[in-house]
Amino acid sequence: AHPGPFRCVHLTGSCTEESRHLLGPWLQLLAAKAVQELVLVNRRRPLDVVLPATFLRTATLTRLHLCFWKFPSTAGLPPGVSFPNLRELGLYSVVVEGRDLDFMLDRSPVLETLCLEGNLFTLRLRLVSQSLRCVQIIGSFLEEIFVVNAPLLERLINLEGWTHEAGCTKVKIGHAPKLQLLAYLQLDTRNHVLEIGNTIIKAGTKVSPRTMVTSVTVLALEVRFGVRNDAKMIPSVLGCFPNVETLYIKSGQPDQSTGKLNQKFWHDSGAIECIRSRIKRLIFHDFQGGRSELAFLKYFVESALMLKQVVILLSTGSTLPAEEVHSKMANVKRAGEISIALVTGYSELQGRYKRGSEFSLGELFSLMKFPCANY
Incomplete structure (x- = not known):
């Protein structure tokens, strides 16, 4: 197995509620491998699949691009969750609440x-x-x-x-x-x-x-x-x-x-x-x-x-x-x-x-x- 860190990972697929449980462990693995650039594209419509909140704990991210997802709620996350290295954030056809976008901006000090x-x-x-x-x-x-x-x-x-x-x-x-x-x-x-x-x-x-x-x-x-x-x-x-x-x-x-x-x-x-x-x-x-x-x-x-x-x-x-x-x-x-x-x-x-x-x-x-x- 690759020891990490992963510089860039691009995942594209059709994620349903039934297969969503498989994505969580993948994101946990990427967080453990200190992924830096992450692109997640879901080809499935409508935009009702909530992205697992696991990626919100990936502090090593420098670039994050999400496409065709519903953004997870940030309410209740620990105060220490942040993106100290994130410089670029792209949300494409992503359902996101204003408070969650505010959270991302607030917790990304070098964005x-x-x-x-x-x-x-x-x-x-x-x-x-x-x-x-x-x-x-x-x-x-x-x-x-x-x-x-x-x-x-x-x-x-x-x-x-x-x-x-x-x-x-x-x-x-x-x-x-x-x-x-x-x-x-x-x-x-x-x-x-x-x-x-x-x-x-x-x-x-x-x-x-x-x-x-x-x-x-x-x-x-x-x-x-x-x-x-x-x-x-x-x-x-x-x-x-x-x-x-x-x-x-x-x-x-x-x-x-x-x-x-x-x-x-x-x-x-x-x-x-x-x-x-x-x-x-x-x-x-x-x-x-x-x-x-x-x-x-x-x-x-x-x-x-x-x-x-x-x-x-x-x-x-x-x-x-x-x-x-x-x-x-x-x-x-x-x-x-x-x-x-x-x-x-x-x-x-x-x-x-x-x-x-x-x-x-x-x-x-x-x-x-x-x-x-x-x-």
Whole structure:
């Protein structure tokens, strides 16, 4: 028999309640062999098989990834249970209670990376950690994402999130002095709320030092430009992030158009500090060619003194052909020397979890070799 320690163990199978008793001894053995990296994947649905709590006593873990399980209750565990070496935790389609996730964060003093993917149940995520650097939430519904106290947090990424019909997701930023990347904030006044400090950001909210997150340099927004009240939030939200240098905007598809904003609206909104003097790069995803999108884009290019590059990725459902977008943007007065690239085809982003947690990367996304027109 291998004397241990085991560096990495990956177990995949279809565990039922009848066979669950076999997994407990396996996990006890792995704990005894001081396993460091553990991946447990259950192929069985629905997610009603509770993972044996044995793994919670494996203090040697450095990486833990669980998929298609029900997380065991941490209530009643001895005070000494902890994960002193755990640096990476991934929960994929795992049913977990908020108190159990809080337990994992509290008992993992060196945890740097947390990923939640495919969470289908209401969950409030409270980030209290002296070590977390990257948090990724993908394809999940969270009632609240509250950064309470995370002094080392650099990246907060929420991709492809969704809400129940009558639900709402609140993103609340408390103490996160090193937060550099924030994506995606959805400017959807029906289902999403942004709160900074104790102020809920709305259209027309006056910017103050209490509502600013000055550390963020990469920001991603999802905006339904066809919904007037959503688009009107852009000046207030951008005002809260005065030092943004790279801005990603994803154009959302409205259920029903409620009015369009022209260039006069943007100019009448007053100077937006990060657009005027900070942003160097704008990437516009899923550009559909609507009048409100074009008005914002023209205002942006005309106002951004530091802007060097604009990348427009056309949506497959764009109402304008690429040639017409090219023509409209070619005639826009530019505040400086700006390179504008029109992308007519692009592949889906891959390796989201790995890329998002690689701290050496300068940004969340990087463009592949797209077919594009530069002008």
